[in-house]
Amino acid sequence: MTQNSAIRLESEIAVIGGGLVGSATAYGLARQGARVLMFDEGDIAYRASRGNFALVWVQSKGLGMPEYATWTKASAEQWSTLAKSLRDDTDIDVAHHQPGGFILCLSEAEMEARINAMRRLHNQPKMVQYPYEVLDHDETKRRLPAIGPDVVGSVFCPLDGHVNSLRLFRALHTAIARLKVDYRPNSPIESIKPDHDGFLINGPWGQARVQKVVLAAGLGNARLAPMVGLHAPVRPSKGQVIVTEKAAPFLHHPMVTVRQTDEGGVMIGDSQEDLGFDTVVTPPVISLMAQRAVRMFPLLAGLNIVRTWSALRVMSPDGFPIYDQSQSCPGAFVVTCHSGVTLAANHTLTLAHHILEGTLPASLEAFSSRRFHVSSAA
Amino acid sequence: MFRRLPDLGGETVNFTIDGRPATARLGDTVAAALLASGMESCRTTPVSGAPRAPYCMMGVCFECLVTINGIGNRQSCLIPVAEGMAIETQKGARSIASEYSAKGDAA
Numbered sequence: 384m385t386q387n388s389a390i391r392l393e394s395e396i397a398v399i400g401g402g403l404v405g406s407a408t409a410y411g412l413a414r415q416g417a418r419v420l421m422f423d424e425g426d427i428a429y430r431a432s433r434g435n436f437a438l439v440w441v442q443s444k445g446l447g448m449p450e451y452a453t454w455t456k457a458s459a460e461q462w463s464t465l466a467k468s469l470r471d472d473t474d475i476d477v478a479h480h481q482p483g484g485f486i487l488c489l490s491e492a493e494m495e496a497r498i499n500a501m502r503r504l505h506n507q508p509k510m511v512q513y514p515y516e517v518l519d520h521d522e523t524k525r526r527l528p529a530i531g532p533d534v535v536g537s538v539f540c541p542l543d544g545h546v547n548s549l550r551l552f553r554a555l556h557t558a559i560a561r562l563k564v565d566y567r568p569n570s571p572i573e574s575i576k577p578d579h580d581g582f583l584i585n586g587p588w589g590q591a592r593v594q595k596v597v598l599a600a601g602l603g604n605a606r607l608a609p610m611v612g613l614h615a616p617v618r619p620s621k622g623q624v625i626v627t628e629k630a631a632p633f634l635h636h637p638m639v640t641v642r643q644t645d646e647g648g649v650m651i652g653d654s655q656e657d658l659g660f661d662t663v664v665t666p667p668v669i670s671l672m673a674q675r676a677v678r679m680f681p682l683l684a685g686l687n688i689v690r691t692w693s694a695l696r697v698m699s700p701d702g703f704p705i706y707d708q709s710q711s712c713p714g715a716f717v718v719t720c721h722s723g724v725t726l727a728a729n730h731t732l733t734l735a736h737h738i739l740e741g742t743l744p745a746s747l748e749a750f751s752s753r754r755f756h757v758s759s760a761a
Numbered sequence: 762m763f764r765r766l767p768d769l770g771g772e773t774v775n776f777t778i779d780g781r782p783a784t785a786r787l788g789d790t791v792a793a794a795l796l797a798s799g800m801e802s803c804r805t806t807p808v809s810g811a812p813r814a815p816y817c818m819m820g821v822c823f824e825c826l827v828t829i830n831g832i833g834n835r836q837s838c839l840i841p842v843a844e845g846m847a848i849e850t851q852k853g854a855r856s857i858a859s860e861y862s863a864k865g866d867a868a
């Protein structure tokens with residue numbers, strides 16, 4: 384203990400994890416003047432932030448937890464503010480566009496299931512309301528001329544959009560560097576110990592003492608959370624993605640599984656597999672994704688695929704984010720979600736403020752991991 | 762910039778570059794035929810619009826992309842030039858939408 388006390392306080396807040404969630408949160412903290420230390424792993428980390436699909440997506444989210452729909456909508460609504468802030472701070476344009484997005488259905492059964500899911504979502508008590516439209520083939524074709532005859536119809540929501548997520552990632556890191564966040568790559572965390580009125584963080588690189596700690600380590604949160612009296616039972620959910628060569632713009636709206644990036648490549652994605660930490664790209668999944676995409680937009684068949692990859696979503700047991708503060712170790716927070724792009728605006732502009740104040744507000748109570756204890760006891 | 766070796770014989774192939782008639786030797790790749798016909802750039806890049814020309818001549822660098830017979834982004838260094846081939850230089854990204862509608866009109 385005497386030895387520990389001799390280690391000087393390095394920073395006000397440590398953010399553990401340098402992905403989209405960690406860097407968006409650190410950006411918010413640093414914007415408000417906090418002295419932030421950010422630990423990141425190296426290239427062996429799973430890095431969902433480098434493999435994601437880059438949607439800012441609202442429709443279809445929150446069935447089972449209306450608070451998640453409210454939170455998601457709020458982030459979508461302040462995404463322009465985040466994009467502007469990043470442009471002002473870094474001169475990087477993250478290509479943020481929210482022209483509204485479509486979920487295309489390839490059979491009457493898919494269409495019916497989608498309409499029912501939207502009704503169930505919006506019929507929930509406390510559900511935030513936002514506009515969406517159910518469109519038949521002809522109306523979908525009028526708005527998206529490139530669709531093929533197999534598209535039965537679609538659901539359109541004007542709040543949906545997308546960004547260039549690699550540029551978002553770079554912009555966040557550039558911004559926090561300019562705001563003097565002390566970024567430490569290749570610095571895995573072995574232990575976090577409550578110590579006096581702060582925390583002592585240990586790794587093979589040494590030790591650091593901080594006042595507060597924010598766990599934003601993605602899948603690593605499952606291991607780290609219990610060290611500070613938190614619970615984050617997240618598991619990997621594999622998603623495979625295809626990207627084509629760059630083509631002149633022909634898709635002016637994102638679909639939930641197909642989108643054309645600002646630079647012209649078409650991304651096809653959204654597979655979900657529960658295979659642990661496996662990240663192998665598998666031809667059966669990739670060809671099914673490609674086949675469905677070509678049925679949606681027949682002209683895609685003429686485009687060359689340049690790359691496929693897979694990445695691991697950070698999935699909680701119910702699929703919703705976890706925002707929590709430690710009861711036993713005040714000053715420790717956990718932040719985890721699988722929509723690091725959509726929720727980036729909230730993490731920077733809303734969540735960071737609450738962490739700095741020291742207490743998460745009642746409006747975020749639904750996201751506490753206590754919900755998992757309740758369901759397992761019931 | 763490039764000149765053919767003087768002692769090479771061989772059959773002549775007629776093709777077009779952006780609609781203009783040109784000739785090559787049978788067995789030339791499209792990239793070689795373009796360079797031999799004096800072309801300095803075969804496309805501009807999709808992101809910055811910078812000019813590009815065939816570079817590695819062996820299928821690795823993807824700098825030599827052109828539109829051949831209506832299909833964009835073909836690697837011209839890997840494709841032998843053929844009689845009557847219509848080669849077009851590309852401005853920016855490949856336009857899949859106009860290729861597709863052209864194909865639809867032809868069908």
